[in-house]
Amino acid sequence: MSVPKQAPGWAVLTLLCLGQLMVVLDVSIVNVALPAIRADLGFTEVGLQWVVNSYALTYCGFLLLGGRAADLFGRRRVFVAGLALFTLASLAGAVAQDPTVLVVARSVQGLGGAILSPATLTLVTTIFTGAARPRAMAAWTAVAGGGAALGSVLGGVLTGLIDWRWILWVNVPIGVLAIVAAYMVLPESRAEGERPRLDVLGSLLVTVGLIALAYGIVNTTGEGWGAIGTLVPLIGGAVLLAWFLFHEERVAREPLMPLRFFRTRSVTVANLTMFWLGCAVIAHFYFLSLYMQNVLHYGPLAAGLGFLPGAAVMTIGAYSGPALMKRFGLRPLAIFGPVLVVAGLVWLSFIPVQGSFVTHLLVPMMLVTFGTGVAMMPINFAAMTGIAPQEAGLASGMINTTRQVGGAVGLAVLATIAATRTGASAQTMVDGYGLAFLIGGGFAVLAVLTSLAMPKTAGLPAAPPPQPAESTDASPSPA
Structure with a gap:
């Protein structure tokens, strides 16, 4: 056409x-x-x-x-x-x-x-x-x-x-x-010239491996750690993920995740920090929604609007990144952001049955979201340090994937932990959600500890690579 x-x-x-x-x-x-x-x-x-x-x-x-x-x-x-x-x-x-x-x-x-x-x-x-x-x-x-x-x-x-x-x-x-x-x-x-090969096997290995691992974690609630229904997916998931790493390092001609990137300290630290931050933050939205509706009896509309302040301060934190990095440097922000997340999640772990939105939700939620927004840019920049310009896009995709993997694994772990305490009464729900927030704070502590290893020399990412020659049917005029 x-x-x-x-x-x-x-x-x-x-x-x-x-x-x-x-x-x-x-x-x-x-x-x-x-x-x-x-x-x-x-x-x-x-x-x-x-x-x-x-x-x-x-x-x-x-x-x-x-x-x-x-x-x-x-x-x-x-x-x-x-x-x-x-x-x-x-x-x-x-x-x-x-x-x-x-x-x-x-x-x-x-x-x-x-x-x-x-x-x-x-x-x-x-x-x-x-x-x-x-x-x-x-x-x-x-x-x-x-x-x-x-x-x-x-x-x-x-x-x-x-x-x-x-x-x-x-x-x-x-x-x-x-x-x-x-x-x-x-x-x-x-793209003209030599085109990339599709590492379909790599994608299948990492996806099925993660799903199996998450399923095994979740299954511990009903069957325990020693049950066949738990051990088979856990071991199978671990084997598939190990196979994925071997495939990426030794077999794949154009791997999805070049492991050589992780020989650069700033890339390794940035991805680990992002993983722990994803474990902590993405799951907290899940439990906030359940707490507002199941315990505080907010309707869906009120609960949705309750997330607006957090969304606003996350945006403010993200847009403040360039100015704050210019003033304080990359490493301090990569540490300070997760510290705020720890404070917010630990605060949320004390949620009561009769909670106040401002005292028990608004302030800690804003700490979590602002800290996340502040941390995102320096962590992303560190993930690009030392990467060749022609591979900047692949490194950027890796850090985004790491965040999503962290969120998925964190949610599986925290939902399973919360289920061990959550029951039909409001008090047992609060006990389960509070424990999930506290363990999430532990994940954020790991993000802080990992970010301490960020090299002081970590800085701006490599310049974007020159755009490849294009074969186009037409070229719309840019605005």
């Missing part, structure tokens, strides 16, 4: 940002809807976390593969394919009548998101040139950063005013319109 040669830059950018927004929203949009989903479909307390983790695990497992597919098969083609898969999975989840169907649908959604998300960024960087590129990148980054926080708010609005199924239904008409718009305004392009 031909593409208009003068497609407006604003139309192209709006479409690409919309695609990215759909992906990041669905990481968190289910949080506020979890109690309603549990009541409707009959999830167990510990099984409920799979509504979140099934999406996160397939998303992070295939994210790097999706980025390479865009260069290999054509960026518009991959954008449309990811969007179509994401939309169809949303439809399947919206009509699900039992837990298994919803979890499978969310897994396929995560796969669609892993295909779609890197295609949006690649299209932004290849379509927009000159002075238009920084503006386009700023818009995409704002959507990517704020979308996850906005998800909890939107999830509360849709669940409170209509029904929980609309958190998935809403993707269907938007996805269909976006697919049509893609053929109208996006040019087709792919």
Whole structure:
């Protein structure tokens, strides 16, 4: 299909940002809807976390593969394919009548998101040139950063005013319109010259390994650590992840995760810090939503709006990053941010049955989210230190994947721990959620300790590599 040669830059950018927004929203949009989903479909307390983790695990497992597919098969083609898969999975989840169907649908959604998300960024960087590129990148980054926080708010609005199924239904008409718009305004392009090979086996190994490991952890609640149903997935997951590391180091010609990167101290420390921070922070939104609705009896709308202050201060923290780094340096911020997260999570561990929003939720939540926002930029910069310019994109994808893996593993561990204390009464719920916040604070302490090893010389990432020659059907004019 031909593409208009003068497609407006604003139309192209709006479409690409919309695609990215759909992906990041669905990481968190289910949080506020979890109690309603549990009541409707009959999830167990510990099984409920799979509504979140099934999406996160397939998303992070295939994210790097999706980025390479865009260069290999054509960026518009991959954008449309990811969007179509994401939309169809949303439809399947919206009509699900039992837990298994919803979890499978969310897994396929995560796969669609892993295909779609890197295609949006690649299209932004290849379509927009000159002075238009920084503006386009700023818009995409704002959507990517704020979308996850906005998800909890939107999830509360849709669940409170209509029904929980609309958190998935809403993707269907938007996805269909976006697919049509893609053929109208996006040019087709792919990288010229030698194209990357797809490490499909690597993606399968890490994804199935993580899912098996998370399943084994969760299964300890019902069967204990010594049961066959626990040991088989735990051992199997560990074997698959070990195989993945061997495959990446010795077998894969173009590995998803080049282990040589970790010979650089700043890269290793940054990824470890991000992993522990992901374990601590992503799960805390899950438990905040359950506490507000199950214990404080907030409606979904009120719970969703309760996340707004945290979203605002996270954005402030993130945007303060460049100025704070210029004044204090990278290493102090990489330490200070996780310290604030520790303080906020330990504070949250003391939540009472009769809690006050301002005293028991607002202040500690803002500590957690502001600390996370402050820490993100220096950790990302450290992850790029010492990386060759032509590999900057791969290193950036690795740190994003590390954050998602940390969030998935942290949620599996904390949901399992909380389930050992959580019961039907408000007091047992508070006991379980409080313990989860406290252990989450322990993960944040590990992030602090890891960040102390950050080299003082860690600095700005390598300059972006020159853009490869492109084969395009048309070139929309940038805004």
